[in-house]
Amino acid sequence: MIGDAGAVAWPSENCGDRRGGQTPSLVVLHYTAMKSAEAARDWLCNPEAQVSAHYVVAEDGRLWQLVCEGRRAWHAGAGSWQGRADVNSRSIGIEIANTGFHPFPEPQMARVETLLRGIFTRWNLTPEAVLGHSDMAIGRKIDPGPRFDWNRLARQELSIWPGRSAPGDFEADARRFGYGWKPGQEDALLSAFRMRFCPGASGPLNEADRAVMADLARRWPAPA
Ligand SMILES: [Zn+2]
Known part of the structure; x- marks a missing residue:
């Protein structure tokens, strides 16, 4: 199994081949929104669930690998990126055990970070590869949620952090x-964007939002 040498193997049958022979170019972060890490892990291995992820990271930093990184796990669902x-x-896909209402404890964040460093090395990825489920499933998903510390990942070059460019x-x-959304989902787009890049922002779309989005588009444009 291609993956993290420190993870406990906990195989899930909920996986298949990557279509068109693709290899991983993105990492999608999730929270589990379940009572315990073990409950989430077991659900992601249950054939009835029809969902899975490559990894589950517990609050105390324990790590299970459910699916080989070379295989297609079923975590992202409907949505798009770029x-x-x-x-x-x-x-x-990385499932981070969290109810959605609690901070992410230090040992868990540290484990997510070492896991990401390994993934970057194995697949030659750079910080813009890391997304939240909320980024690629606008109007449908909000995980890993407002409590997730994206800036902390960015300080270690495990995610991006924008500045401001001339508002556009x-x-x-x-x-x-890279965002994709449907007509009528403009509010969901704004809230997904702010949750990740402008924590604490509220109210109608403003100049700061425009300046930050302009910087993202200028520095990390989707490949043509
Ligand atoms: Zn998710």
Whole structure:
């Protein structure tokens, strides 16, 4: 099994081949929204669930690997990134045990970080590869949620952190960066974007939002 040498192997049958021979170019972070890490792990191994992830990270830093990184796990579902659907075929999914209402404890964050460093090395990835489920499933998913510390990952070059560029057209820049959404989901787009890049922001779309989105589009544009 290609993966983290320190993980406990806990195989799930809920997986398949990556379509078109793709290899991982993205990492999608999730929270489990379940009572315990073990309950989430077991659900992701249950054939009835029809869902899985490559990894589950417990609050105390224990790590289980359910699916080989070379295989397609079923974590991302409907949605898109950089104009392409079937995110599962080109991503690695990490489920971080959290109810959605609690901070992510230090040992868990540290384990996520070492896991990401290994994934970057194995698949030659760079910080813009890391997404939240909320980024690629606008209007449908909000995990890993407002409690997740993206800035902490960015300080270790495990995610990106934008500055501000000259404000432009918010939606055009959002598409250029990679967001996909349907008509009527503009509010969901704004809240997903703020949850990740402008923590604590509220109210209608403003100049700061436009400046940050412009910077994302300028520095990390989707491949043409
Ligand atoms: Zn998720």
